[in-house]
Amino acid sequence: MIYCDYNATTPLFPAVKNAMRHAMDSVGNPSSVHTCGRQARAYIEAARHTVATHVNCHPASVVFTSSGTEANNLALQSFAPHEVLVSAIEHASVARVFPQAEAIMVTAQGVIDRDDLATKLKTGRYKLVSVMLANNETGAIQPVQEVAMLAHQYGCAVHCDAVQAFGKIPVDMRVLGVDYMTISAHKIGGPAGVGALIVPVDGPLCVMHRGGGQERRRRGGSENLLGIVGFGAAITEIAEVSWERVALLRDQLERGAEELGAHVLAISEPRLPNTTVLGFPGMRSETLVMQYDLNRISVSAGSACSSGKVETSQVLQAMGYTRQDTVRVSLGWRSSLTEINTFLAVTQKIIQHADTTASYSQVA
Ligand code: PLP
Numbered sequence: 001m002i003y004c005d006y007n008a009t010t011p012l013f014p015a016v017k018n019a020m021r022h023a024m025d026s027v028g029n030p031s032s033v034h035t036c037g038r039q040a041r042a043y044i045e046a047a048r049h050t051v052a053t054h055v056n057c058h059p060a061s062v063v064f065t066s067s068g069t070e071a072n073n074l075a076l077q078s079f080a081p082h083e084v085l086v087s088a089i090e091h092a093s094v095a096r097v098f099p100q101a102e103a104i105m106v107t108a109q110g111v112i113d114r115d116d117l118a119t120k121l122k123t124g125r126y127k128l129v130s131v132m133l134a135n136n137e138t139g140a141i142q143p144v145q146e147v148a149m150l151a152h153q154y155g156c157a158v159h160c161d162a163v164q165a166f167g168k169i170p171v172d173m174r175v176l177g178v179d180y181m182t183i184s185a186h187k188i189g190g191p192a193g194v195g196a197l198i199v200p201v202d203g204p205l206c207v208m209h210r211g212g213g214q215e216r217r218r219r220g221g222s223e224n225l226l227g228i229v230g231f232g233a234a235i236t237e238i239a240e241v242s243w244e245r246v247a248l249l250r251d252q253l254e255r256g257a258e259e260l261g262a263h264v265l266a267i268s269e270p271r272l273p274n275t276t277v278l279g280f281p282g283m284r285s286e287t288l289v290m291q292y293d294l295n296r297i298s299v300s301a302g303s304a305c306s307s308g309k310v311e312t313s314q315v316l317q318a319m320g321y322t323r324q325d326t327v328r329v330s331l332g333w334r335s336s337l338t339e340i341n342t343f344l345a346v347t348q349k350i351i352q353h354a355d356t357t358a359s360y361s362q363v364a
């Protein structure tokens with residue numbers, strides 16, 4: 001299979017598997033005071049330090065969670081629904097926490113509209129602004145540093161969902177100036193089921209799980225030791241990936257796809273190095289995804305499929321794009337030039353097949 005869906009999830013790095021295998025032999029509960037417990041605790045604190053070093057925060061600010069989804073929920077639920085302003089292109093784990101929350105509009109290129117943000121902030125109604133660092137569908141990088149500066153002028157705290165950005169572009173909390181930040185392990189070569197919310201030392205935080213006082217009383221429940229160890233190892237590994245190489249492959253793929261008649265969305269804004277959304281006029285996302293899959297290539301639809309009905313994704317809709325003819329291709333460290341060439345050859349075959357079928361049905 002040619003895997004082009006790294007934004008959905010990623011393969012585990014071999015070093016992550018090794019680190020997790022090693023930790024499997026550890027029996028202690030990190031809350032126990034005996035030697036075995038202290039050994040387990042040491043694993044967790046090492047991972048916490050790795051997170052803190054890579055995002056530039058204090059280790060005590062790192063709260064391990066069960067996912068990026070949980071971290072986003074925790075951040076937003078620390079505020080009342082009417083106090084929260086989100087962008088129109090947030091992941092469902094932000095967008096659906098308070099479906100009634102007001103949304104900052106975005107441009108046709110999928111970047112938040114700064115004027116709209118300023119207008120909304122001026123109402124003085126908000127206490128939290130949540131804007132992601134890079135969009136999961138288009139890869140468009142958001143001006144989070146600017147958002148934070150502006151929001152702080154109006155006394156708002158800022159949450160940033162950095163799940164897709166972390167590991168692919170520099171993510172420094174102090175440079176970004178955000179108060180809360182979400183990351184997740186399975187987007188960076190680590191295991192699914194573990195994430196982290198970085199929290200301000202003195203800011204509000206919703207405690208969703210009450211229990212044994214783990215994570216400094218901020219999230220009860222025995223820690224996911226293996227997951228957290230894998231998360232730490234993945235952070236170290238992903239720092240070694242050459243994203244310049246991946247960006248070159250992505251650019252080659254886009255040029256080739258454009259020559260075949262596709263168009264690229266959100267191309268004129270800074271984007272993640274691995275992500276592209278291709279629109280194929282006259283075709284349908286779900287057919288394209290199936291056709292690629294039949295040719296052993298995994299891509300994802302640029303549309304959301306619910307109750308058997310394919311709809312344009314919220315993100316593309318917010319950009320004013322209403323057609324359902326897109327696929328998202330997201331590359332990663334294992335992607336190769338051979339794979340890109342195969343992808344383009346398959347794309348040509350799919351387009352030719354669609355043309356033949358269309359002229360056939362016109363004659364019939
Ligand atoms: N935020 C973004 C931008 C995502 O792309 C995802 C996953 O697709 C999440 C949050 C949720 O992360 P998790 O799968 O760890 O719950």
